[in-house]
Amino acid sequence: MSLHYPAAPQDWRRLAARRLPRFLFDYIDGGANDERTLAANVDDLAALRLRQRVLVDVAQVDTRATLAGQPCALPLALAPIGLAGMAARRGEAQAARAAHAAGVPFTLSTVSICPLAEVAAASVPPWFQLYMLRDRGAVRALLDDAWAAGCRTLVFTVDLPLPGMRLRDIRHGMAASGARPALLRAAQVLARPGWVWNVALRGKPLRFGNLTAQVPGARDLNAFKAWVDAQFDPGVTWKDIEWLRGQWKGRLLLKGILDVEDARAAVAVGAEGIVVSNHGGRQLDSVASTAAKLPAIAQAVGAQAEVLVDSGVRGGVDVFKALALGARGVLVGRPWVWALAAQGEAGVRTLLAQWQRELLLAMTLAGVTRTADIGPRHLDTDS
Numbered sequence: 001m002s003l004h005y006p007a008a009p010q011d012w013r014r015l016a017a018r019r020l021p022r023f024l025f026d027y028i029d030g031g032a033n034d035e036r037t038l039a040a041n042v043d044d045l046a047a048l049r050l051r052q053r054v055l056v057d058v059a060q061v062d063t064r065a066t067l068a069g070q071p072c073a074l075p076l077a078l079a080p081i082g083l084a085g086m087a088a089r090r091g092e093a094q095a096a097r098a099a100h101a102a103g104v105p106f107t108l109s110t111v112s113i114c115p116l117a118e119v120a121a122a123s124v125p126p127w128f129q130l131y132m133l134r135d136r137g138a139v140r141a142l143l144d145d146a147w148a149a150g151c152r153t154l155v156f157t158v159d160l161p162l163p164g165m166r167l168r169d170i171r172h173g174m175a176a177s178g179a180r181p182a183l184l185r186a187a188q189v190l191a192r193p194g195w196v197w198n199v200a201l202r203g204k205p206l207r208f209g210n211l212t213a214q215v216p217g218a219r220d221l222n223a224f225k226a227w228v229d230a231q232f233d234p235g236v237t238w239k240d241i242e243w244l245r246g247q248w249k250g251r252l253l254l255k256g257i258l259d260v261e262d263a264r265a266a267v268a269v270g271a272e273g274i275v276v277s278n279h280g281g282r283q284l285d286s287v288a289s290t291a292a293k294l295p296a297i298a299q300a301v302g303a304q305a306e307v308l309v310d311s312g313v314r315g316g317v318d319v320f321k322a323l324a325l326g327a328r329g330v331l332v333g334r335p336w337v338w339a340l341a342a343q344g345e346a347g348v349r350t351l352l353a354q355w356q357r358e359l360l361l362a363m364t365l366a367g368v369t370r371t372a373d374i375g376p377r378h379l380d381t382d383s
Contacts, residue, residue: 006339006342006343006347006350006351007354008314008315009314009315009334009335009338009351012335012338012339012341012342012347012351013029013334013335013338015338015341015342015343016028016029016087016337016338016339016341016342017029019192019194019195019341019342020087020192020195020341021185021188021189021191021192021195022172022188022191023169023172023173023174023184023185023188024083024086024087024174024188025341026168026169026171026172026174027083027166027168027169027174028081028083028084028087028334028337028338028341029168029334030166030167030168030169030282031164031166031280031281031282031285032164032165032166032167032281032282032283032284032285033164033165033167033285033286034167034285035281035285036281036285036286037278037281037284037285037286037287037288037289038280038281038282038285039281040281040288040289040292040312041278041280041281041289041290041291041311041312042312042314043289043312044289044291044292044312045289045291045312045313045314045318045321045322046314046318048291048321048324048325048379049379049380050317050320050321050324050362050366050378050379050380051366051377051378051379051380052365052366052367053365053366053367054367056367057369058363058364058367058368058369060369061360061363061364061368061369062369062370062371063075063356063359063360063363063371064371065328065329065371065372067105067306067308067328067329068105068127068153068251068253068272068273068306069153069251070105070153071103072103072104072105072329073102073103073104073356074103074104074316074319074352074355074356074359074371075319075323075327075328075329075330075371076104076319076329076330076331076332076352076355077099077104077105077106077107077127077308077329077330077331077332078095078099078104078105078106078107078331078332078333078336078348079107079310079331079332079333079336080107080108080109080110080112080127080129080155080157080333081109081333081334081336081337082109082110082111082112083109083111083112083113084109084112084113084337084340085112085113085114085203085206085209086113086199086203086206087199087337087340087341088198088199088203088340088341088344089198089199089202089203089344090113090114090118090203091113091114091199091203091337091340091341091344092106092108092109092112092113092114092118092119093114093118093119093122093123094122094340094344094345094348095336095337095340095345095348096108096119096122096123096124096126097122097123097345098340098345098346098347098348098349098352099123099348099352100123100124101349102348102349102352102353102356104352105126105127105153106119106123106126106127107126107127107128107129107155107331108126108127108128108129108210109129110128110129110130110131110142110208110210110211111208111210111211111224111228112208112209112210113203113206113207113208113209114209115209115210115212116128116145116146116149116151116209116210117149118209120149120150120151124150125149125150125151125152126151127151127153127154127155127253128142128146128149128151128153128154128155129154129155129156129157129255130142130143130146130154130155130156130157131156131157131160131231131232132156132158132233132236132240132241132244133231133232133233134230134231134232134233135214135231136243138214138231139244139247140247141213141214142210142214143247143248145210147249147250151250152250152251153250153251153253154248154250154251154252154253155253155255155275156241156244156252156253156254156255157255157256157279158236158241158254158255158256158257159255159256159257159258159277159278159279159283160232160256160279160283161232161233161234161236162232162234163229163232163283164279164282164283164284164285165285166282172184172185172188173185173188177222206221207219207220207221207224208221208224208228211224211227211228214227215227238265238269241254241266241269241271242269242270245269245270245271251272251273252270252271252272252273253271253272253273253274253275253306253308254266254271254273254274254275255274255275255277255310255331256275256277256278256279257274257275257276257277257297258276258277258278258287258288258290258293259293259297260296260297260300260301263276263297263300263301263305263307264300264301266301266305267301267304267305271305272305272306273305273306273307273308273328274297274301274305274306274307274308275308275309275310275331276290276293276294276297276298276307276308276309276310276327277290277309277310277311277331278290278311279311280310280311280312280333280334281311289311289312290309290310290311290312291309291312291321291322291325294307294309294322294325294326294327295325295326295376297326298325298326298327299326302326302328306328307326307327307328308327308328308329308330308331309322309325309327309330309331310330310331310332310333311333313330313331313332313335314335315354315355315358316354316355316356316357316358316359316360316361316362317358317359317362318330319355319358319359320359320362320363320366320374320378321379323371323374323375324374324375324376324378324379325376325379326375326376335351336348336351336352339351359371366378
């Protein structure tokens with residue numbers, strides 16, 4: 001029996017699993033190795049308890065916030081997700097429209113299907129996510145393209161010197177080339193004829209839209225993926241981030257910070273903000289959850305930089321908890337792609353409306369009327 005009225009992230013996840021080829025669903029859904037950190041991100045947030053208060057004037061509860069200088073309807077931005085444009089037809093453009101309608105920022109991945117110009121034309125200029133590539137000329141070109149498209153916030157990922165060991169990608173043929181993995185992927189694609197019609201055929205071109213100038217002549221995702229894999233640079237240091245700071249005139253957020261010393265180093269090189277992140281549990285398995293690391297990092301640098309957090313956020317109550325732990329706002333990844341795969345732009349709009357309602361209810365029942373006032377005192381440390 002189909003699920004017609006998704007009410008929670010797991011509902012959207014089940015719908016996405018029914019619509020996407022298995023290798024693509026697991027690419028979005030999976031984590032590194034045994035996925036212990038992936039689970040801990042969710043479980044540690046879920047384990048936190050809130051203080052419920054009564055007889056507080058909560059007639060005027062306001063979920064609005066400001067993230068990276070941008071007014072938002074709630075303290076949330078859509079995180080960058082590679083290949084999100086394969087979850088739905090021209091998926092990043094759809095998600096960007098949904099985010100704009102909901103009043104929150106959308107972050108476009110370097111390895112998106114839709115190019116920057118298409119996404120900016122579909123709504124408003126997004127935040128742009130970038131990695132440090134071996135080819136610094138390519139980095140400069142991508143920065144120039146982002147600025148020309150109107151992007152003013154750069155989310156720079158620093159925790160990917162090499163891709164993590166993602167076992168689901170290996171099992172289902174996503175991480176390998178050759179005849180056998182290709183046949184495995186083809187079988188999974190043929191099992192989803194709706195996806196073939198809506199995305200593979202009507203959503204062309206399926207390629208990394210931001211990298212067409214960097215990989216001239218490449219006509220398929222495998223060629224682009226080979227170029228990207230060769231561009232990961234394990235020799236990147238803070239000196240390279242200093243160079244980047246000199247290249248980018250806009251606001252710089254460093255994504256992938258999980259240690260207080262690294263947070264302080266990020267502030268020292270001129271980053272206006274950091275994203276406390278373990279890449280959604282997709283890089284080094286058995287590192288701590290972001291909920292466990294967030295309070296110390298927020299205490300150390302929260303007065304000097306904007307502290308955001310991602311990984312494990314699964315609803316408006318989790319947004320409240322993240323703010324109570326010290327974050328200014330959250331980035332959300334997997335849930336918006338599940339909703340996109342399930343119902344396209346309408347699904348993402350519905351998801352964000354649900355989360356805003358959940359946040360408003362949590363604030364109301366906790367006796368707080370402004371997101372800026374949410375803090376540690378709203379956590380129940382006695383239970």
